Amino acid sequence: MSKPAAIYLTELDLTRLENAAVRAGNSSALAELVDDLIARANVVPGNKIPADVVTMNSVVRVVDDAGAEQEWTLVYPEEANVSSAKLSVLSPMGAALLGARAGKSVKYSSPNGAQHSLRIERVAFQPEASGQHTL
Secondary structure, three states: OOOOOOEEEEHHHHHHHHHHHHHOOOOHHHHHHHHHHHHHEEEEOHHHOOOOEOOOOOEEEEEOOOOOEEEEEEEOHHHOEHHHOEEEOOOHHHHHHOOOEOOOEEEEEOOOOOEEEEEEEEEEEOOHHHOOOOO
């Protein structure tokens, strides 16, 4: 099995993800997900993150397996709302997108075990690239 690709995380996103995992309590699946993200992360200050990296609160345009384009905002679990295109970072799809770069494809497993891939077409908005790296 191949090793998952390295990702970028800002220092602030790392801290907030750790806090989200603590708030979630005893969810071992959630803790494993956060641990996996952290293990693969190149952690950098918010003002040093490349502008084409998906960070928290980024708006990202993706193309799914079927060729359908979607636009999502990557948010913390308490802000998630699929009907508003706000995707939880702790969902399988959200975790796959976090830290990945535009032009790359990511893979994830849905809750029913089905395998999916998404190509990141572009990062339409990234808070850090807009100078919002110290919220």
